[in-house]
Amino acid sequence: MQALLATLWQSDSAFPSGGFAFSNGIEGAAALAGSLDKETLGTVLAFTLRHRWATADRHAMLHAFHADDIERLAIIDHTFETATLPEPLRVGSRRNGMAFLTAHARLDTPGAQDLRAAIAGGQCLGHLPVVQGWIWRRCGLDQNAAVAASAYTVTAAxxxxxxxxxxxxxxxxxxxxxxxxxxxxxxxxxxxxxxADVAFPSATPWLDIAVTRHARSDLRLFSN
Incomplete structure (x- = not known):
């Protein structure tokens, strides 16, 4: 029961993780497509889950979940940075990860201060899936719960x-x-x-283009 409650806690949009500032490509996709209805939104979500979350975010989170030290986490973090081609997604992931980590540091979650120090020292970058994996294991989530929380938070956002x-x-x-x-x-x-070797491939070219165009927009609600 405690593990289930911890999963609900970490999946709750009310948790102060900074995710409200990011659309993860939805705003750019709507601009590129002219608009998005519920059917098109469902298609974009499925596309993102299949070709970005399942192969990149999920793998980065799981590698970080099983990492036993900051040195290993740094390798995962820098590999995820290299694999995330659009700059708005890279920057957004780091900002979101830092907001999430800051909340856990203030909650005295084990390992949060160590990771903050590693980011401040330039050893780690603090990408969101990497921070989530590191923190969620220390919050009492098991692997399946962490995967569910990862997918749900991406989709719900x-x-x-x-x-x-x-x-x-x-x-x-x-x-x-x-x-x-x-x-x-x-x-x-x-x-x-x-x-297996740490690698986080993704294949979302249409969404990457939408995010990149969105970053040059003069009027926008979300950071990416």
Whole structure:
């Protein structure tokens, strides 16, 4: 029960992680497509989950979850930086990760201060999936719970951004969010080899273009 409650706690949008400032490409995608209805939003979410979260964010989070020291975490962090091509996503991931870590440092979560010191010293960068993996293990989440929390927070953040942008209504958004659960379950069951080389490939060129164009926009609600 405590592990379940910890998972709900870390997945809650009310947790002060700074995620409200990031749309993870939704604002740029809406601008590139002209708009997004609930069907198109569902397609973008599925595309993101399949080709970015499952292969990059999930793997980075899991490698960090199993990391036993900061030296290993630094390798994971810098590899994720190299694999994230669009600058707005790199910057957003680091900012979001630092906000998430700062909240846990203030909560005295074990390991949070050590990671903050490593980021301040330039050893680590603090990308969100990496920070999540490191912290969630120390919050009492098991691997399956961490994967579920990772997928849910990514998807919910994009859906909430769509609501704030006025692209879909609140009820439609919840229907779209719930519609991703079967896909998340399938992707979460994909094999993960801890002994394999650290690599985080993603293939979301359309979304990468949208995010890059969004960064040059004069008027925007979200940072990415």
């Amino acid at each position: 994009m859906v909430n951004a769509a609501v704030r942008l006025g692209l879909v209504g609140a009820i439609e958004a919840q229907r779209v969010l719930a519609g991703t659960f079967p896909l998340i379950s399938d992707l979460a069951a994909m094999p993960f080899d801890l002994s």
